[in-house]
Amino acid sequence: xxxxxxxxxxxxxxxxxxxxxxxxxxxxxxxxxxxxxxxxxxxxxxxxxxxxxxxxxxxxxxxxxxxxxxxxxxxxxxxxxxxxxxxxxxxxxxxxxxxxxxxxxxxxxxxxxxx
Numbered sequence: 001x002x003x004x005x006x007x008x009x010x011x012x013x014x015x016x017x018x019x020x021x022x023x024x025x026x027x028x029x030x031x032x033x034x035x036x037x038x039x040x041x042x043x044x045x046x047x048x049x050x051x052x053x054x055x056x057x058x059x060x061x062x063x064x065x066x067x068x069x070x071x072x073x074x075x076x077x078x079x080x081x082x083x084x085x086x087x088x089x090x091x092x093x094x095x096x097x098x099x100x101x102x103x104x105x106x107x108x109x110x111x112x113x114x115x
Contacts, residue, residue: 011100013042013102014047014094014100020035022113031081031115032078034076035111036074037054040072041099045072047072047094050074051096054091055092056089060078060087064078085114085115088110089112091109
């Protein structure tokens with residue numbers, strides 16, 4: 001999918017292809033959630049160097065932002081918590097020059113994991 005912008009500039013589309021969640025021990029009492037967000041272009045190619053932004057909710061709250069690696073994967077970390085409950089991560093944006101984020105094309109926009 002391509003999107004034409006003003007002055008004949010053509011932007012490639014991006015979308016969230018996957019969010020994989022896991023828990024990570026901070027110390028013997030606290031845990032944090034990790035969200036591995038995979039970004040793909042309109043033809044399914046990895047999109048390295050994109051900034052993925054999102055918010056944490058449920059057990060914790062906060063925002064995170066990180067760049068995708070060479071495989072188009074951004075690993076975002078939640079704040080740590082000693083409590084039990086569900087960590088929820090929601091992608092709020094993907095930015096990269098020359099690309100347009102198409103949230104309505106996402107395979108998933110939010111995911112969760114319970115401690």
